[in-house]
Amino acid sequence: MKKWQVAVVMVLAALGSWFSLGATAHAQTYTIATDTTFAPFEFQAKGGKYKGIDIDILNAIAKKENINYKLKAISFGAAVQQLSANQVDGVIAGMNVTPERQKTFDFSKAYYTSGVVMAVAKDSKVKTFKDLKGKTVALKTGTAGATYAKSIESKYGFKIKYFNESNNMYNDVKVGNSAACFEDYPVMSYGIKNGIALKIVSKQYDAGDYGFAVKKGKNAELLKKFNAGLAAIKADGTYKKIIDKYLHSSEASLTGETASSRTFIGLFTQNIGTIGNGLWMTLELTVISIILATVMGVILGVLGVMPGKLGPAISSTIIYIFRGMPLMVLAFFIYIGFPDLIGHGFKIPAFIAGMITLMLNEGAYTGAFVKGGFKAVDDGQMEAARSLGLPYWTAMRKVIMPQGIRIMIPSFINQFIITLKDTSILSVIGIVELTQTGTLIIARNFEGFKIWLMIAIIYLILITLLTWLSNWVQRRMN
Amino acid sequence: MAKVVVKDLHKSYGDNEVLKGLNLEVEDNEVVCMIGPSGSGKSTFLRCLNDLELPTQGQVIISGYDLSDKGTNINLVRENIGMVFQHFNLFPHLSVLQNITLAPVQLKKASKAEAEKTARHLLDVVGLADKVDAMPKSLSGGQKQRVAIARALAMNPKIMLFDEPTSALDPEMVGDVLDVMKRLAADGMTMIVVTHEMGFAKEVADRVVFMADGLIQESGKPDDVFDHPKSPRLQDFLNKVINV
Numbered sequence: 001m002k003k004w005q006v007a008v009v010m011v012l013a014a015l016g017s018w019f020s021l022g023a024t025a026h027a028q029t030y031t032i033a034t035d036t037t038f039a040p041f042e043f044q045a046k047g048g049k050y051k052g053i054d055i056d057i058l059n060a061i062a063k064k065e066n067i068n069y070k071l072k073a074i075s076f077g078a079a080v081q082q083l084s085a086n087q088v089d090g091v092i093a094g095m096n097v098t099p100e101r102q103k104t105f106d107f108s109k110a111y112y113t114s115g116v117v118m119a120v121a122k123d124s125k126v127k128t129f130k131d132l133k134g135k136t137v138a139l140k141t142g143t144a145g146a147t148y149a150k151s152i153e154s155k156y157g158f159k160i161k162y163f164n165e166s167n168n169m170y171n172d173v174k175v176g177n178s179a180a181c182f183e184d185y186p187v188m189s190y191g192i193k194n195g196i197a198l199k200i201v202s203k204q205y206d207a208g209d210y211g212f213a214v215k216k217g218k219n220a221e222l223l224k225k226f227n228a229g230l231a232a233i234k235a236d237g238t239y240k241k242i243i244d245k246y247l248h249s250s251e252a253s254l255t256g257e258t259a260s261s262r263t264f265i266g267l268f269t270q271n272i273g274t275i276g277n278g279l280w281m282t283l284e285l286t287v288i289s290i291i292l293a294t295v296m297g298v299i300l301g302v303l304g305v306m307p308g309k310l311g312p313a314i315s316s317t318i319i320y321i322f323r324g325m326p327l328m329v330l331a332f333f334i335y336i337g338f339p340d341l342i343g344h345g346f347k348i349p350a351f352i353a354g355m356i357t358l359m360l361n362e363g364a365y366t367g368a369f370v371k372g373g374f375k376a377v378d379d380g381q382m383e384a385a386r387s388l389g390l391p392y393w394t395a396m397r398k399v400i401m402p403q404g405i406r407i408m409i410p411s412f413i414n415q416f417i418i419t420l421k422d423t424s425i426l427s428v429i430g431i432v433e434l435t436q437t438g439t440l441i442i443a444r445n446f447e448g449f450k451i452w453l454m455i456a457i458i459y460l461i462l463i464t465l466l467t468w469l470s471n472w473v474q475r476r477m478n
Numbered sequence: 479m480a481k482v483v484v485k486d487l488h489k490s491y492g493d494n495e496v497l498k499g500l501n502l503e504v505e506d507n508e509v510v511c512m513i514g515p516s517g518s519g520k521s522t523f524l525r526c527l528n529d530l531e532l533p534t535q536g537q538v539i540i541s542g543y544d545l546s547d548k549g550t551n552i553n554l555v556r557e558n559i560g561m562v563f564q565h566f567n568l569f570p571h572l573s574v575l576q577n578i579t580l581a582p583v584q585l586k587k588a589s590k591a592e593a594e595k596t597a598r599h600l601l602d603v604v605g606l607a608d609k610v611d612a613m614p615k616s617l618s619g620g621q622k623q624r625v626a627i628a629r630a631l632a633m634n635p636k637i638m639l640f641d642e643p644t645s646a647l648d649p650e651m652v653g654d655v656l657d658v659m660k661r662l663a664a665d666g667m668t669m670i671v672v673t674h675e676m677g678f679a680k681e682v683a684d685r686v687v688f689m690a691d692g693l694i695q696e697s698g699k700p701d702d703v704f705d706h707p708k709s710p711r712l713q714d715f716l717n718k719v720i721n722v
Binding site for chain 1: 553580
């Protein structure tokens, strides 16, 4: 009894300190979101640091104008959503200035101008838009390429498939699932130069401006400084140096990787630091979520078998809601929807949001089998305990729970494994855990097969260890 | 006032009325055996006496405490009523000793050391002194039931309720359990026993109550009930039971 009380208090205290950290860290510093995989504008270099035209321009401008900022690399779609939900102060992510976006965002002066091109697999026979009839086209959500392709979709009669990461989109075209993709010219040409097996077959369409965005009517000061800084770095030649550096050099020189290190072992040793960080994040999320979900599940389970109608009704409703909702929807709702609902610039750090998401989802599943486990204990046990004069809660704690928990152990082990795997879904809200780490590494070296194999093996090792641990606990309890 | 007073007790499950108005008084030190065909409501009646079943209508008064009164602390009343079940209901995750000491220690009736001393004594009384540290699953049915009796006695109850305590036992185990109950009766315990053991009822009971169809049909001294049954319902029942 006392030990678990201490554990609960400690977890709550930890939660509290995270919340307060999250609330104070933004006092004077702007949070600027960027994409994770949009080379040469932004990409992760060896060691986990972000590089690219956007990053360097932002950095140069910040130096000129004394802007304090924290960079937050998430998917493009999430970055845009978070800007409109006030979760970040600005977005620099090769974002096209469009009339539609200008309704929700204020943009800086254009810092780059680029058009959309169509790319196909190297051996593809697709040469013009007409060849796309009846075929599938891969697009990345929220990009100018996607907007342009959508506008010509019915005219040329192709189907559309959306991706969140550039690299997944390229791969889909490479392996032939999609006939073509549409992408900004500098991005596509940079990728091809660095090993993506695609070719550009169209001229540039729909030339558009890239701008730095803030939420409409907010952060006018930041926008003003950005514009001033942009003018300054254009005037002193810094801007040209940055563009030249990225558009006229090979990837390896930027990421620090050598061609000889493309073996499985080579890739592993090179990325061991990044993978280690991702692994640590996955473990942290897993352990904390398992603890919280177990606490929540046991509470739901106890409520579910309580005498009377209120407890079971509350338990069933909570289980119904959170078990019925896809984890990803829940993650987006808590991270983006919930702060939007509260307003007043309320922010939730991604890690906290992820943890709450897992707690609610896994806690609901846990609640369901805990309830079932308690119900599986013979009614005679409660009757015997009560007829000795034990009050309900003492009978529950001393007689029903110890027996129910034994019945539940296999379900708990199962749930722990599911929780570990479900942490990967939290990459959608920008948590750089093991899966997201894989995505980021592949975004710069395009070694899809080897890196995913590496990540898969790490997950299997983790799950094997977790299973061993659980079996050991199970043996000890019996 | 009698130790147990039951007035016009009714119990229904939906439309099915199981108890149709029972009246009974049990005096201090009295041993009452309840007999009757299956489904006559004997067990339901017994379970109403410690509030495991909630009566639909009527009163149950134990040592002056009215169970239907909202002010009555049912846990306190239950401390004074020991109950022994047909299926023993030992706590399988606890040892024999822990089964017996759980309630006294949790309810602060005794320190752990005192409770263990009492438990060892009670195990000695029921003839299971060597099973102190055994787990319930290693015991035979008869041994389990004797532990269950010791567990109930550990709370030092004023009344003992037995719900078909030997029905789930192999025949050769029945004697050991009945012996324990006989000794208990001889020591002056107030007991209400639902049973199919006619021999036990004849030998030990101060009064035998015959139940059928949710009503008490006949009651009296064992000799009267068994040797001179008045109602045809009881004559029919005894014929069937004794001629088996």
